[in-house]
Amino acid sequence: MSILAVLEWLAATRWSVALHESVYVWPLLESLHVLCLTIFVGTAVMLDVRLLGVAMTRIPASAFTQRLLPWTRGGFAIMVITGVLLFTATPVDYYHSSSFRIKLILMAIAGCNVWFFHSPHGLES
């Protein structure tokens, strides 16, 4: 069974139709997804500028990775959950969207970077 067939089945479910046609649920979910970016990307950016050595250089980087990363991870978890839910509203449209595909590819690459960072060869080992 192809991915598209699965997604077409998903698009026809009562859940998907209800979410897709909802007046408030989808906008609220999307708002949560977007606002969570501030937690996820925001804390990641603060860590990154510290790692680049351009900001808050008097604070040890380990403080950032130990104390700020849990928030980054938590934010990411919420983003994944809301993102998956949002996807189920119009799965076929997202499937056909080149921007969405590029987004997923870039996320995978970013994920590789994160994995490398925490691996024995990376900085935070």
Add this chain to the structure above:
Amino acid sequence: MIAGRFVAYEATPTRLLARISPWLFPGIESAHLLGLCALGGTLLVVDLRMLGVGLTSQPLDALARAVHPWLEASLALILSTGVLLFMSEAVRVLHTPSFWVKVATLLLAIFYTFTMRRRVAARPGGDTSRLTRVTGAASLLLWLTAAAAGRWIGFSS
């Protein structure tokens, strides 16, 4: 009368934007969002610290001082892109309640951040007082409301 002025005012930037590229408006919107992420990060680091979590090993006043230039830079980015976004759909947005909520809350949040919050964060040794926690919570609430109202503009017709 005011709307009339904005109609004339809006016509030029909108047509200009569209003529340059259909990607210009989404591009400005994306820059606005990235500015939001950066601003969120600078605010969160200090507000979480005020609430007693996050970078707790650092004194609050030093942390707030170190972060402040980044707060100003990301605020400058988000405000400038916000003005551009406003210019491109001024008429529609002036009739949207969310816009007014957003602007009011945003002005309040900026004022609060640069006066009370800054003063509370700069007090030496005031890290764990209740005033600090309340200030941090209030800051988060104000900015979150501004951001949510801003997003809701996009959902209003």
